[in-house]
Amino acid sequence: MWTPSTLVILLIGIATARATSSNNTISNSKLLTWWHDSGEITQSPVQPASVRQSHLYSIQVANSVDQIYYDSFIYETIPRNGQGNILVPNDPTSKTTANDGITIEETIGMTMSWTSFLYSADAWVKVHRLDGFSIESNSFVIRPTNLNFTTSTANGDLFILVPYDQGSGTKFSVEFNDNLYEFHDGCSDPSCSYVQDSTADGPYYVDEMDENSMPLMAVEPLDSLLIFASPFEDASLVPDETSENVLVVDEGRITGLNTTEANTIIFKAGVYYATATDYLNLSATVDWLYFAPGAYVKGAVEFHTASSLIKTTGHGVLSGEQYVYQADPTYGFQNHNVNGSPLRMWKGTVPNGQQTTWIVDGPTLNSPPFNSMDWYGDISAFSVMCTDYKQVGAFFGQTDGMQAYPGSVYQDIFYHTNDDTIKIYYSNVTVSDVTVQKATTAPVIQFGWASRNLSNIQVDNINIIHSRWNSNGSNPGLIGSNNVYDPSTASTSATNTSTANTYSSASNIVFANIRAEGISGPLMRIYALENLSNITISNVWIEEFGSCGGYENIGISESFMPAMDDGNGNNVTVDNFVISNFIVGDEKVSLDTASTTGQLYWNPAFDVTIQ
Ligand SMILES: *[C@@H]1O[C@H](CO)[C@@H](O)[C@H](O)[C@H]1NC(C)=O
Ligand SMILES: *[C@@H]1O[C@H](CO)[C@@H](O)[C@H](O)[C@H]1NC(C)=O
Ligand SMILES: *[C@@H]1O[C@H](CO)[C@@H](O)[C@H](O)[C@H]1NC(C)=O
Ligand SMILES: *[C@@H]1O[C@H](CO)[C@@H](O)[C@H](O)[C@H]1NC(C)=O
Ligand SMILES: *[C@@H]1O[C@H](CO)[C@@H](O)[C@H](O)[C@H]1NC(C)=O
Ligand SMILES: *[C@@H]1O[C@H](CO)[C@@H](O)[C@H](O)[C@H]1NC(C)=O
Ligand SMILES: *[C@@H]1O[C@H](CO)[C@@H](O)[C@H](O)[C@H]1NC(C)=O
Ligand SMILES: *[C@@H]1O[C@H](CO)[C@@H](O)[C@H](O)[C@H]1NC(C)=O
Ligand SMILES: *[C@@H]1O[C@H](CO)[C@@H](O)[C@H](O)[C@H]1NC(C)=O
Ligand SMILES: *[C@@H]1O[C@H](CO)[C@@H](O)[C@H](O)[C@H]1NC(C)=O
Ligand SMILES: *[C@@H]1O[C@H](CO)[C@@H](O)[C@H](O)[C@H]1NC(C)=O
Numbered sequence: 001m002w003t004p005s006t007l008v009i010l011l012i013g014i015a016t017a018r019a020t021s022s023n024n025t026i027s028n029s030k031l032l033t034w035w036h037d038s039g040e041i042t043q044s045p046v047q048p049a050s051v052r053q054s055h056l057y058s059i060q061v062a063n064s065v066d067q068i069y070y071d072s073f074i075y076e077t078i079p080r081n082g083q084g085n086i087l088v089p090n091d092p093t094s095k096t097t098a099n100d101g102i103t104i105e106e107t108i109g110m111t112m113s114w115t116s117f118l119y120s121a122d123a124w125v126k127v128h129r130l131d132g133f134s135i136e137s138n139s140f141v142i143r144p145t146n147l148n149f150t151t152s153t154a155n156g157d158l159f160i161l162v163p164y165d166q167g168s169g170t171k172f173s174v175e176f177n178d179n180l181y182e183f184h185d186g187c188s189d190p191s192c193s194y195v196q197d198s199t200a201d202g203p204y205y206v207d208e209m210d211e212n213s214m215p216l217m218a219v220e221p222l223d224s225l226l227i228f229a230s231p232f233e234d235a236s237l238v239p240d241e242t243s244e245n246v247l248v249v250d251e252g253r254i255t256g257l258n259t260t261e262a263n264t265i266i267f268k269a270g271v272y273y274a275t276a277t278d279y280l281n282l283s284a285t286v287d288w289l290y291f292a293p294g295a296y297v298k299g300a301v302e303f304h305t306a307s308s309l310i311k312t313t314g315h316g317v318l319s320g321e322q323y324v325y326q327a328d329p330t331y332g333f334q335n336h337n338v339n340g341s342p343l344r345m346w347k348g349t350v351p352n353g354q355q356t357t358w359i360v361d362g363p364t365l366n367s368p369p370f371n372s373m374d375w376y377g378d379i380s381a382f383s384v385m386c387t388d389y390k391q392v393g394a395f396f397g398q399t400d401g402m403q404a405y406p407g408s409v410y411q412d413i414f415y416h417t418n419d420d421t422i423k424i425y426y427s428n429v430t431v432s433d434v435t436v437q438k439a440t441t442a443p444v445i446q447f448g449w450a451s452r453n454l455s456n457i458q459v460d461n462i463n464i465i466h467s468r469w470n471s472n473g474s475n476p477g478l479i480g481s482n483n484v485y486d487p488s489t490a491s492t493s494a495t496n497t498s499t500a501n502t503y504s505s506a507s508n509i510v511f512a513n514i515r516a517e518g519i520s521g522p523l524m525r526i527y528a529l530e531n532l533s534n535i536t537i538s539n540v541w542i543e544e545f546g547s548c549g550g551y552e553n554i555g556i557s558e559s560f561m562p563a564m565d566d567g568n569g570n571n572v573t574v575d576n577f578v579i580s581n582f583i584v585g586d587e588k589v590s591l592d593t594a595s596t597t598g599q600l601y602w603n604p605a606f607d608v609t610i611q
Helices: 004-017 487-493 549-554
Strands: 057-063 070-072 075-077 111-119 123-129 140-143 151-154 157-162 170-176 180-185 216-221 223-231 246-248 264-267 270-273 288-291 295-298 309-313 317-319 346-350 356-361 364-366 373-377 382-392 409-417 429-438 454-467 479-481 505-519 524-526 531-544 559-561 574-584 600-602 608-610
Touching: 057 111, 057 223, 070 111, 111 382, 123 223, 140 454, 157 170, 157 223, 170 216, 170 429, 216 223, 216 454, 216 505, 223 382, 223 409, 574 600
Parallel strands: 111 223, 246 264, 264 288, 270 295, 288 309, 295 317, 309 356, 317 364, 346 373, 356 382, 364 382, 382 409, 409 429, 429 454, 454 505, 479 524, 505 531, 524 559, 531 574, 559 600, 574 608
Antiparallel strands: 057 070, 057 123, 075 111, 123 157, 140 170, 151 157, 170 223, 180 216
């Protein structure tokens, strides 16, 4: 007889009977999950038409009413995508020791797994460990820690209640205490980098981690697990595949996108690849690119449209995993250690004087081989409206976040980055609700490298779940304005205080509600390359600067804002620079404790208020 309790038993039976490697997905009005039959669990490069699958986690999702669990595919990215540090596409013999931003990450076997699903009602996410580890209530943490999700454990699995908030999803990291890696530096001197004691014939090996002389720089999951729950796609952001001028791409090797006369290109669920020596060099007619949920597209995108409205929508993945680091299309897609010509994952050119908007909603960008996005042409007339965007697997160096051109709005973003992350180089920009996991290089928020005229910028609600820097020279900090970028004089420009332009100014900028979990770098390192006025930094929490004595000697927790001038006797002025409600640990920083608790140092001639 059907009673509520037999139903429960039956449902539990169904839930537990599902093999974790199955492809039992769901598509109804409450939940959409997807699967790839081509999942490969390997540390080698995967087949072109395959995707890398998590070696450690499996996930099932249920809507909280029906309580039936369905599989949600977990992707995985590994440093260098299993190719090693190679210079020539697909050529394992081209291995090099040249710097690609990865030091020990490949050697220690770091990975990043992630899954995405769409939902319209509260959902339960069930996390299972494939290594047999039995998850107990005290063996995990969910970051950002202020999400306060309801969780439970049963039969060694973790259940997380993911609330549905109308219109906005949620992005979080599930971390296990048995799976944390402690990054130590080789010495307490700013010149040292991370060391590892696990692989004797690997790079940066030490026999023994000496806690006294090898400071702890960061603690990060060895195998990250990120979960992206998004609302269903708005109908206006989903192209009708039956309408005219639509190209539905065939699965497998991508061809013909440079010659199509279609306006809209649709990648349905499936795996697509451009190879390591080609990319999505879109014909001039294409102004809408749609990556359906479950689409996994290996390539990089360049628009050539002159349209004033460009769209990139859908919850699929664009992955740079086939490319070598800094792959340069003008150089046979080989590694090319320059800044201008290497492939960007997103690129386009704005016609002169034409106000152009690029709408980005939904996609996940994986494994960028360099700066993730740059546009050219009349960028003063270019705005980006970006929502529900994710960047993962950014193990390589110089894997920045997106550019916020004038008037841009970024909201609801996850960034795994290894360089400047929230880039505010233009005016009238809002960036909010960003979760950041930050690797070795550059500040989280960057507005320097050149003198700029900036005003009207809000950066709000930034949760930094991990950040690490390996040295004082890796530009640590939550907020940074680095000195002029001049590769030819990089060694001298970093500390040259005569590089400013006092005819320029940055004003009316608010950095608010910033949380940095775990060990953090300094609040700010600002080489003011222009006058600053009305800059407010408010409600910042840094959990800790690190407790090891050696770590403090490295000096990477110190905030600086030194005197700057233009080399012609004109000094930069800083007016009404306010730091309000800055908390380190559980101590609010006051003027009296600015240099101790806050580790804050600035040119005393500047008008700085701590309140
Ligand atoms: C599950 O996998 C089988 C075999 O690979 C395939 O035929 C089937 O369509 C898949 N089902 C779903 C729901 O993806
Ligand atoms: C989580 O709990 C903390 C402490 O009770 C509270 O300050 C915070 O606002 C909560 N976060 C959310 C998203 O409710
Ligand atoms: C389009 O791209 C392919 C490579 O995918 C190339 O062989 C072909 O020459 C290109 N066609 C044009 C018209 O540029
Ligand atoms: C990409 O397309 C543009 C415009 O058709 C063309 O000029 C350029 O050469 C193409 N790039 C490559 C690397 O093929
Ligand atoms: C910013 O917005 C103001 C007011 O709308 C406008 O005057 C100014 O030109 C904008 N600046 C930029 C760089 O777009
Ligand atoms: C510092 O920068 C100024 C202005 O660019 C330049 O004139 C000067 O030579 C630089 N000094 C050093 C030591 O590089
Ligand atoms: C910058 O400050 C200097 C010194 O006060 C002043 O002479 C100059 O006009 C200011 N520049 C701008 C753009 O406000
Ligand atoms: C900023 O604007 C001022 C006034 O228009 C101009 O003199 C200066 O060159 C600008 N700075 C930059 C870096 O473009
Ligand atoms: C700074 O704020 C004050 C007070 O709101 C305002 O009068 C002033 O114009 C602002 N400065 C700039 C450069 O916008
Ligand atoms: C860290 O670098 C800054 C320059 O960016 C320098 O002023 C400071 O002295 C350095 N600290 C140490 C401990 O080397
Ligand atoms: C510029 O600042 C320096 C100290 O950094 C000071 O000695 C000098 O007098 C200032 N110059 C002007 C014109 O205010």
